[in-house]
Amino acid sequence: MSYKIGLVLDEPKIEMSTDESRSADEQKRITANKIYEVLSKKYEVVNIVADVKIIENLKNSNIDIVFNLSTGVRGESRQSQIPAILEMLGIPYVGSGILAHAMALDKTVAKQIFKYHDVLTPNFQIFHDENEKLNPELKFPLIIKPACEGSGFGIHGDSVVYEEEAVRKKVSKLLKQYQPPILAEEFIEGREFTVGIIGNGKDKTVLPILEIDFKDIPEEYGKFYSFEVKANFGHKTNYYCPAPISNKLEEQIKAMASKAFDALGCRDLARVDVRVRDDVPYILEINSLPGLKPVYSDLTKMAEAAGISYDELIIKILEEAIKRIGKVRRVNS
Template sequence: MNQKVMILLHEYLIPPDRLTKAERLKSNTATEYDVLTNLKNLNYEVLPLGVSNDASIITRAIDNFKPTIVFNLMEEFHHKASFDQNVVSFLEMNKIPYTGCNPQGLMLARNKDLAKKILKFHGIATPAFHVYPLGSVLKMPDLKFPLIVKCLNEDGSLGLSKASIVNNEKKLFERIKFIHKKFEVDAIAEEFISGREFFVGLLGNQKLHVLPPWEFLINGKNPPKDEFYTDKAKFDLGYRKKKGIVTKKAELSELKLEEIKKICKETFGVLQLNGYARIDLRMDERGKLWVIEANPNPDIAFDDEFAQSAKHLGMDYPLLLEKIIGLGLKWHKLQSAA
């Protein structure tokens, strides 16, 4: 009997049955399409379930479909990124196996200031920062320019653009007000680390498999230094071509690779992550490594950095998906026995 996989995704991201290569490149459902089509090709019985703000839809689908596991592609619930942990808690309360990170890890990693405080407590380098809650009086923090301004609890790329990097108090306050007004969320300003940018994937629950670091380059070979990997740099094909943006396996010494592996494992551990995650780092001109963010349940489209890094080790895309499902089932078994 084939295993049943229910793919939990946003209702506006339910992919079509078929996309041409050109259509897929322009589609905002590439990850969902890749997961769905590959699981079907692996002979899983698959049910894509679109969800927005009604948890009863999940309950009914579980009762009717009786999935072996839920493949969780949700990044928010009821339009709030901080609610993604509640979806996973809902699955745990119903004793349903799921892929990806547990609720505690999602909560810790999604809250950028809390995650940074935990990292600092454990001696893991992360840029100095200051939080600006909605409605707060704006004051100049004890930080060194340039700074980068982000949404506090939303997905790391939301609201990020070249204007996110500020070099004076006036621009800082303008950007904070922009985040507050446009997204109606708290903002965080942190010291911007000029240098090289790496993405490091990890797979595992207790025993971790660290994937080769992937690097963001401009003109095919140059580190970004004072730029960073925005959504435009990632998804805008015209912009990528114009700037010569590529991501590929980082060329690093064995010593530096081991240092990155150690930092990423420690970050994964102290933030109580499991399943799969991506750690974003910058390396300054002195060679010091800084953890920028930890991203549980990162993008896993087959041409994304995570999947390409896995492929470099001989783990093709279908095998990666099966690995993620296997880790979810093992996590469920481990929690059930606790």
């Protein structure tokens, strides 16, 4: 059956001139163009910008389903904004729902859910004020980061700290730049992995695990996924997929990532970030709206290792959503 697909895109944030925002806008543009190209080979596709006119434009589009790429406009639960509008209008869509996006975006909420569901995650503290008392049970080093950002925003080479004064200095700086809260998390000194998941329930596909090796990154940018590493040092970051790990560790990582996916109620696709210390995997966070830029994005690297081409990956994500939804109906029918 042929469907008319609405590809919902973010409006470029031209008023923002930071390196972070420019890089994110460029990645989104490339991704959107490529996904439009892929979907157009099989379906009728229309681009819909997530701006103030989106409700009117969605109503008038006569689409069957939305392939959502929008991270929302602003606010602590912005990734839930487009799903909320689509729910209100009764339009089926690809990806996680309102609550899952909200919880995944706010790392402090996600980590509390993980703990409830016995998903191992590093110990942490939530800061709304730089003067809050530091939990003495937290073990240094700590990594300090915004609770509600993605793509490495707010995470830099100086984000890993080794004493309390540095915690307060970094928390104070981030509170001036980003919406609270700020997360202080025990930094797991070990290997870093990410796990791509496509599908739902018992039928979901866990892609080959990707290891991210930072040994060739200059020390000042951090041996972890800082913004500078993501944006500027892809050529110095070593990616191994499938990750060179034992079968036992692979099973542990995949099981924990799948459990985290289910704990937040994610749907259709997500990427789960993991660090391993002493052969114990710790879930750092879930990206419920992972990047899909060809070649560059981790999910596309993992799909390629599984023998899934970029075109096949995009179609598979859409078809998993259609299968979950059951029967996709026209908005105006």
